[in-house]
Amino acid sequence: MDASPSxxxxxxxxxxxxxxxxGALTGLMFVVITLVADAKAPPTLQQINGxxxxxxxxxxxxxxxxxxxxxxxxxxxxxxxxLGVGALAGLAYMLxxxxxxRQPAPYKPGLEDWSWHVVLPVVAYVVLLVAHMxxxxxxxxxxxxxxxxxxxxLFIGIHNAWDAVIYIAVTRRTES
Numbered sequence: 001m002d003a004s005p006s007x008x009x010x011x012x013x014x015x016x017x018x019x020x021x022x023g024a025l026t027g028l029m030f031v032v033i034t035l036v037a038d039a040k041a042p043p044t045l046q047q048i049n050g051x052x053x054x055x056x057x058x059x060x061x062x063x064x065x066x067x068x069x070x071x072x073x074x075x076x077x078x079x080x081x082x083l084g085v086g087a088l089a090g091l092a093y094m095l096x097x098x099x100x101x102r103q104p105a106p107y108k109p110g111l112e113d114w115s116w117h118v119v120l121p122v123v124a125y126v127v128l129l130v131a132h133m134x135x136x137x138x139x140x141x142x143x144x145x146x147x148x149x150x151x152x153x154l155f156i157g158i159h160n161a162w163d164a165v166i167y168i169a170v171t172r173r174t175e176s
Contacts, residue, residue: 058124097121
């Protein structure tokens with residue numbers, strides 16, 4: 001792809017919006033966890049690591065993705081490499097999440113939990129990996145695929161953050 005001035009320039013507004021949203025939601029998760037930690041029955045580390053932390057990781061991934069794609073790159077190959085590394089890191093992290101969710105706990109994840117906390121994030125990171133390959137081979141569809149993966153991760157993070165907060169709030173209320 002021709003990177004002069006930049007193939008990503010037309011996407012700048014998109015990534016400013018998506019990246020800003022991810023950054024703000026990451027900050028909000030810190031506030032929520034701080035508030036719930038002061039509860040009579042604070043969430044366990046296993047609950048936070050299994051359900052809340054992945055939301056922050058996905059938000060942070062979208063923020064990093066937005067920052068990388070908003071930089072003034074001259075070579076799309078470098079951006080493609082960065083996306084590939086990020087996608088592989090995301091997939092490796094999903095193995096950690098999978099292991100955490102399979103550990104014995106009072107709460108047994110249901111189909112919706114598996115879908116939103118494991119399956120959809122894996123799909124998003126695989127899509128990002130495919131986009132990385134497309135970008136490295138100058139495929140115009142790769143830019144749309146990257147955007148789709150970023151939005152999917154953002155929506156996964158929103159859903160999972162909401163799910164974690166509701167679960168912690170309901171658990172706290174029933175234990176009080």
